[in-house]
Amino acid sequence: MLESIEVTKKFVGKTAVDGITMQLEPGHIYAMLGPNGSGKTTWMKMAAGLIKPTSGQIRYMGQPISVETKNDIAYMSTEPYFYDWMTVGDVGKYYADFFKDFSMDKYDYLLEKMELLKKLKVKSLSSGMMAKLKVAVTMARDAKVYMLDEPLNGIDLLARDSVMNMILMSADEGKTLLISSHLVEELESVVDKAIFIKNSKFAGIYDVEALRTEDNMSLADKYRQVFSDVDMGGIQ
Amino acid sequence: MGNLIKYEFRKTWIIKAIILVFTAIFELLFLAGTFSKNEDIQATGIIFLVLTTLCALFIIGIYGIFRLHKDITTKQSYMLFMTPHNSYTILGAKLIENAGSILLAGVFYMVLALIDITFLAAYNGEIVEALDLINEILGEHYSIDTYRFIMISFDMITVWIFNIVTGFFAVTISASVLNGKKGSGIISFILYLFITGFIEKLHNFIMDCFTSADMIGFTTGRMVYNLIYYIGFTVVMYVITAWIMDNKLSV
Numbered sequence: 001m002l003e004s005i006e007v008t009k010k011f012v013g014k015t016a017v018d019g020i021t022m023q024l025e026p027g028h029i030y031a032m033l034g035p036n037g038s039g040k041t042t043w044m045k046m047a048a049g050l051i052k053p054t055s056g057q058i059r060y061m062g063q064p065i066s067v068e069t070k071n072d073i074a075y076m077s078t079e080p081y082f083y084d085w086m087t088v089g090d091v092g093k094y095y096a097d098f099f100k101d102f103s104m105d106k107y108d109y110l111l112e113k114m115e116l117l118k119k120l121k122v123k124s125l126s127s128g129m130m131a132k133l134k135v136a137v138t139m140a141r142d143a144k145v146y147m148l149d150e151p152l153n154g155i156d157l158l159a160r161d162s163v164m165n166m167i168l169m170s171a172d173e174g175k176t177l178l179i180s181s182h183l184v185e186e187l188e189s190v191v192d193k194a195i196f197i198k199n200s201k202f203a204g205i206y207d208v209e210a211l212r213t214e215d216n217m218s219l220a221d222k223y224r225q226v227f228s229d230v231d232m233g234g235i236q
Numbered sequence: 237m238g239n240l241i242k243y244e245f246r247k248t249w250i251i252k253a254i255i256l257v258f259t260a261i262f263e264l265l266f267l268a269g270t271f272s273k274n275e276d277i278q279a280t281g282i283i284f285l286v287l288t289t290l291c292a293l294f295i296i297g298i299y300g301i302f303r304l305h306k307d308i309t310t311k312q313s314y315m316l317f318m319t320p321h322n323s324y325t326i327l328g329a330k331l332i333e334n335a336g337s338i339l340l341a342g343v344f345y346m347v348l349a350l351i352d353i354t355f356l357a358a359y360n361g362e363i364v365e366a367l368d369l370i371n372e373i374l375g376e377h378y379s380i381d382t383y384r385f386i387m388i389s390f391d392m393i394t395v396w397i398f399n400i401v402t403g404f405f406a407v408t409i410s411a412s413v414l415n416g417k418k419g420s421g422i423i424s425f426i427l428y429l430f431i432t433g434f435i436e437k438l439h440n441f442i443m444d445c446f447t448s449a450d451m452i453g454f455t456t457g458r459m460v461y462n463l464i465y466y467i468g469f470t471v472v473m474y475v476i477t478a479w480i481m482d483n484k485l486s487v
Contacts, residue, residue, distance in 0.1 A: 011486070012417065050317050051486040070320040081314040083247065097239040098319040 001025055002047060002073075002145055002176060007056035009042050016042040018200040019056065026144070027173040031187045031208075032180040033223055034197035040180045041078065043197070044147045048075035060145065071100065074143035078150035078180075080130050082122045089118035091137050099141050107140035110166055127154035135163050145176045152183050164190055188219040196226045240321060240329030244303075245337075251299050252337065255292045259348075262288055266352060270359050285352070289345040293338055297396055300334035301403040308411045313487035323481035327404065331474055335397045342393040346386060387459045398466040401473040402431050408477050412484040435469055 002024040009017040017039040024030055032040050045051045047058050049065045060069045082091050088111065095102045111118065114132040125133060135151050148167065152160050160183075168190060171177055178195075181187050187194075188208065196203040203226055211217045217225075266281025268274075307313055307330075316326050357364045371381075406428035414420035442465075443458070 012415075045487075048318060050314065052483065067320050067322045070318065075314075075318055077311065077314050079311045081311040083312060083315060085246075094243070094315070097242075098321075 001061060002178075003059045004043070004047070005057050005059065007043065007046060007053045007058055009039075009046060009051065010054045015200055017046070017053070020197070020202045021056075022195060022202055022205060024145075024176050024178060026176050028193050029168075029171055029177040029179070029191045030205075031184075031191040031194045031219070032178055032197065033184060033187075033194055033219075034180075034203075035227060036182075038197045039200040040197050041149050044075060044149050044178070044180065047145075048073055048147060050075070072144040074099075074138050074141045074146045076134050076138040076146075076148045076151065078153055080122075080134070082133075084123045086122045087118060088116055088120045088122065088125075088133060091122065091133065092118070092140070095137050095140065101142040103140055103142060107136060110136040110140055113166065114162060128156060128159050131155045132159060132163060132166075135166055139166055139170045144174065145178070146170065147178045149180050150182070151179060152181055152186055160186060184220045184223045191219075194219055194222070196223075198226060237321070237325050237329050237332075240316075240319075240326060241333050244329055244333035247303055248296075248299060248333070248337070251295060252341075255288065255295065255341075259285070259288050259292070259345075263348070263352075267355075270356065282352075285348075289349070292341050292345065293393070293396060296337050296341055297334065297400040297403070300330065300337075300400055301407055304330055304404055305407045305411070308408065308481070308485060308487065317487050323485070324475075324478040327474065327478045327481060330404070331401060334400060335470075338397055338400070339393060342389060346389050350382060350385070387456065391459050391462045394463050394466045394470075398435070398470045398473070399432055401470050401477070402428055402435075405431070405473050405477040405480075408480050408485065412480055412486070415486070431473075439465055 004020050004022050007017055007020045008015065020039070020043060032044070034040050042051070046053050047060075047065060049067065049070050058065045060073060063069065065073075082094075086094070092102075092104060092107045092111075095107070096104055108118075114136055116129060116133060116136065120129075122130075122133070131151065131154055135148065138146065138148065146167075151163055151167065155163065164186070167177065167179070179187060179191065192208055193205060194208055194211075195205045206219075206222060208219050211219060211222055215222075262281050262284040264281075265277060266285060269276070269278025269281050304327075307316055317323075319326075321329075353367075406424040409427060410420045410424035414423055417423075439462075443461075
């Protein structure tokens with residue numbers, strides 16, 4: 001279980017995350033939804049142990065986030081982060097060197113599915129290919145928690161389908177999947193819970209099926225309802 | 237930690253390979269000049285070998301600082317910090333790789349210099365006489381023999397490694413405590429100059445308190461003190477930098 005207790009992160013002149021308290025249970029696929037700058041990425045980075053909260057605590061299985069929890073929590077950044085000199089094959093070797101739960105066989109399989117060649121240089125990849133590579137190398141880990149920050153960014157419709165299939169392959173009862181995205185409709189069919197982050201604050205967690213059956217509302221409708229008063233840069 | 241060191245080396249091997257190629261070219265030039273008794277070619281080889289030695293140690297160190305800067309200020313930082321290693325291990329791997337490379341390069345150039353001087357002496361007896369004459373002019377405390385040459389070289393390498401770690405500190409301060417603030421680069425550079433200057437002043441002050449005037453120049457005791465002093469402060473700077481990285485750095 002991943003638990004966020006009154007977590008706040010402040011940067012110079014800005015509060016990126018403001019007192020977020022929530023719990024993520026195994027066996028669920030969560031969508032983390034909110035406009036740009038709402039604090040989704042910052043919260044994920046804190047849960048991944050990349051940055052520390054200003055106050056509050058994130059706990060995994062009752063233990064504060066630390067170097068040890070990185071063995072169980074896999075994080076995928078939205079930006080490309082591999083070294084320029086690497087090939088697709090080198091990326092897999094790097095993960096194999098550092099993560100005991102990394103499976104080279106699964107990586108090879110996912111690369112084949114994504115039609116990515118191991119000899120390709122990372123710096124020569126298109127944004128779509130890069131997105132596939134990031135997802136492939138992250139999902140080739142047998143982690144307990146996967147946090148994917150905007151995995152569908154910059155990729156075409158067909159590639160989105162294969163990326164989502166790749167993500168779903170890793171879902172099972174013992175794992176927690178957290179996916180942030182602006183593409184609410186794309187996530188609606190695959191997630192069962194949705195977390196809303198509004199103005200750096202927790203704005204609710206909803207069961208997607210319950211929204212449909214009890215409130216007769218899609219996830220996209222709920223998104224519009226929650227964020228209707230947020231400045232979306234001119235889009236209403 | 238072994239894997240971290242392996243990848244640190246992987247990030248820097250090209251620059252080291254280039255330095256080695258230049259060294260090989262100038263060594264060949266020196267040997268060609270010596271064999272053909274062409275003093276112009278020989279002198280050119282010697283001058284460029286000396287320059288390459290100085291540049292090699294400088295470039296390896298500076299490139300290490302540049303790599304750290306890139307590793308903590310770009311998205312590539314995830315490659316290090318998402319691994320199950322703490323900042324002490326990550327920085328430790330960088331320090332071991334960089335200091336190890338400088339030390340190895342230093343030993344390599346020391347050995348190369350000793351071989352070349354021996355080689356030169358065997359081919360040209362006048363060189364030995366010239367070195368003896370220089371040592372006579374320098375006097376007892378400053379004259380150079382093989383032992384002194386090695387000790388002084390190690391001393392210089394240790395001081396340089398301390399400077400590199402202070403560079404790590406400055407870069408880390410710039411990317412963490414001062415991140416987003418105006419003039420963070422300049423402030424951290426001034427901090428670097430202040431720390432290295434202060435440590436050197438303190439070193440000289442302690443030396444003045446415990447050594448007499450006739451010990452100026454080379455003594456084994458002085459060299460051992462220098463080594464311990466700078467290795468000690470290298471460790472101190474490493475611990476402070478890793479702590480800042482662990483607690484104040486947002487990647």
